[in-house]
Amino acid sequence: MSLSPFLALLLVPMPAMGAFLLLGLGPAHLERRAVQTVGMLGAVAPMAVMLPLGAYCLAGVCDGVQPIFDLTVGDAVVALALKLDPLSALVGVTVTAIGACVITYSVDYMAKAEVPDQRRYFALMNLFLASMLCMVLAGDSIVLFLGWELMGLCSFFLIAYHVTSARAIAAGRKAFLITRVADALLLAGLLLLFLEAGSVRLDALIPAGIATDEVRRGLIAALLLGGALGKSAQIPFHTWLPSAMAGPTPVSALLHSATMVAAGAFLLARFAPFLQAAPLVMAATAVFGAATALFGAVSAVFQKDIKRLLAYSSISQIGFMLLAIGLGAPEVAIAHFVVHAIFKSLLFLSAGDMTQMARGTTDISAMRGALWARPLAYLAFVAGAASLAGIPVITAGWFSKEAILAAAWLAGPFGVLLWLVAMAAAVMTAVYAFRPVFVGLTRIDRPRPTVGGLFTNVPVVALAIATFAVAPLVEPMVAFLGGVPPHPPRAVELLGAAAPFLGMVMAAALTFVPRLSMRVSRARRLRSGIRIDGIYQVTFVQPFVGLVRWLTGQKGGIADPVGTLPILGAERLTAAVVRPFAHDPLDRGWSRFSAGLVRGWAAGRRLQTGRARDYALALAFGLALILLIAWGTTWR
């Protein structure tokens, strides 16, 4: 067997996995520097492996599978493999780059934490990254699901990073539980596909899925969509993401931009050829995507907390990606995935840098005067916000969002409806993107400009440059993935270009007109995500808690009623069968007999008088009796 260049695929997740193992199982005492170095190397090395692979792919050889090992279960062959194709190459490069930036940034951000906490943090971040890479590079459904599910586990531990905070733990559990529902749906979908195909290779699954009957195909596609909606925090599963802000900011940066949340969009893009065979599910994807895009954008406008604002922003942006996938343009969705990964991690990292000054609070007001207090981070944030809002021509965000809007416009009358929704969402996006920017402009007293450390600034600056540098690359990206960049009529394109400016004006109004900003801060219902949480409380959580309390006897009943059934049955049986025999009837007979005997003896004892004449009399009677009998026997 000759050495295939795709062998390098195996190396991509390895450094991150190795860093996890080293930090998790390594020597009991590690220096702070050692922890930071291992953590950082584990995250940077995958990029060093992935970039040449991406270049190799660009050079033209971009379709390869690297087998890991085969399993046989009965007739089915479970052939695990990694796969390099344009999709996995592009997303792989993005994920490794973002992962390297975020984890490098963490070195400074987490510098004040205790060494064991830091160790846990870097170990989990590396595992998180490795899981996402497994999922992205997976050539079969098992490795894909492995990465998918391990991300849920990592996100639980990372969201609950502050282990003494009840709020953080609750947020972690909520995130884990909701995404686990999604995992279950995805697992069901993948297993059904496996049963159809008799193989787990994606190359075999998708054709086999397309070849099945319509009902089954629709069901499997719906299950995959359900999985993606849950993981990507789309309506109606979105509630976990805003709560998940309890974790450290770099965790959010990684979770939102390149891993976990974005994974849902990647999954659908991966299975896009299959989904396209189920038109109903495609339509549903588009509708859910558009609805979530608008809902997320509107909710984001009313947030007070910068991290929650960015959370709703991710919900909304991934809605855009789903919209594109639903419209049959997964290439465009992935281009937006890449651009979103860059600007969203940039926004989180720069916002984290700015708010770190504000003693723990992440309220938007903590950003006041950021331009003067933390100029570099502020400018980077502005770059990110510009891309998020889609400022035309110079930012990457404009190109990718414009492509999605174009795809909607070109998709017939239904598409135009979705285009309207998406346009509204685009305007609202600019509103929420620029609100923190304008807050940062307000003057404060005695500004003292500071800059963060090297590890903070290098990733932030690199990402800020990337938001602009990637702009001309968006269309080539779509072409690289095998799609055709859509172009709507010029007038529609101009409308799309006007949207961010309209949003900016509204944002300025909301920030600087006191009456309006008061209104915004009072809109509590819109802030809390249309109360879906409350609905879940009433429909799922409370009945479940009630059931648990009833079954464990905390409501005054019997604990474990079903388990008690045999015991109750045995007690009934005892009452019915054993008790009548408790005073054994046979035994009663015997004791009556013995009592009779005793009475007989007592009576017989009276005969023993001890007087000679009584005995003589009895003797005489007896003799007479014998003689009488003897005489009687002589008759004949």
Added chain:
Amino acid sequence: MALTALIVLPLLGGVAALLAPRLGRDAERWLSIGLLAVALIALVVAWTGAPPEDAPGEQWLAMVRYQYAPALGLQFLLAMDGLSAALVAVSLVLGIISVIVSWNIRKDSGLFHACLLWTVAASNGVFLSMDLLFFAFFWELMLVPSFLLISIWGHGDREAVALKFLVFNAVAGLGLLAGVFWMAATAPEITFDAFVFAEMGIPPVAQVWLLLGFALAFLTKLPAPPLHAWLPDAHTMAPTAGSILLAGLLLKTGAYGLFRFPGMLFPDGFHVLAPFGLALGAFGTIYGAVLACGQTDAKRLVAYTSVAHMSIVLMGLAGGVHFAMMGAGVEMIAHAFSASALFLLIGALYDRVGTRDLRELGGLMQTSPRFAAAFAVFFSAALAMPGTANFLGEALVITGMFQVNWVLAAIALVSLVISVVYATRLLKRIIFGVPSRACVTQDLDWAELGPIVVLATGTLLFGLLPQLLLVVLEPAVDAALAPLARP
């Protein structure tokens, strides 16, 4: 020969352990470990030896046939296939682990180790015997040492709990015994040979009744609701080693019985009763998981998760399709590792802080990081994270359920979701949070870490390289399913 040693060595070793404390300090402990290690070698010898010539099937790896009492038709008939080999290996490893974790037991230490060895011997007897009278004998024999373990070295209300355990299982065992005798009586010549019973063509109606009798014994051991009430009590009150053997061996004997005999002896009965088994499994997996969510005693919580997971095994066994049966086999092994490890950890915690009440624990991550890491690993196993053997087992069972009935697959998936609730609850209450006063304690020492590492290795090894386990189980599963195939 080597097969006989697997049973006889620990059986006689138990007697020796009874006397060993007179030889010197810790003599009985080293003796037990040594004997079990020798038995492990015997297992390897039996496993790798040439396949038996007189075996009635391809799947048998080793066999011993010895006329024990020919006049009664009683043979000492042992046979080992892939599943029994794997289970015997697990029982020997868990035996060694339970000796190591009870190093500080001083009360009647000789008898304690005798009980451990006898439990291992009896469960090995169950896993290997194909003469059903011996099978039933070992089945009942298993109860005695466990009864003693709970009632002498247990916690709390131990006598009552030990009695409950004994009564439940002894009564249920009668079903098995009655079935065995009925079959012996109707056989052409008196025998207890399972292979003869399999050939003799039991009438379908009788098969249903016989299977009911057998299943009563097996389902109680498994345990499936509503026959599970003994398990949470027994687990909670048993000493750590007792909990490990209960979870790792005793529950597996029930699953093993359901794996081995319904298909082999009662294929017609199986087809009649399998839907009920599936329903029972589906009910049990949700019921156990929901109850686990509400427990305040850490050991009880894990005990109810055992009900949930073994119900998944039941679903796999009753499914009668290849994937599900494989999944059940894998899940048996995986659960033996993960549940034992959780009991070990909770036992170690209890020894240190004197409470298992979840409301009083907390903060282990800050006071003892290794403890917390070990909890996190087996937490993932309890959740059936991909990469653990538990995931392999459950995924295979769910795959099989999709072939049987989609509703059942959906129920198993719901149970997978509920597992997040109880597992995160365990984690939240034990390793997260502010360190409670009870939890300021020393970290795991090497004697505890060793077994944990072994169990974690098993869980992850079979999870990441499943072929190791699948190859072993495959022939056994094929053979178990062969009689079920309908013409």
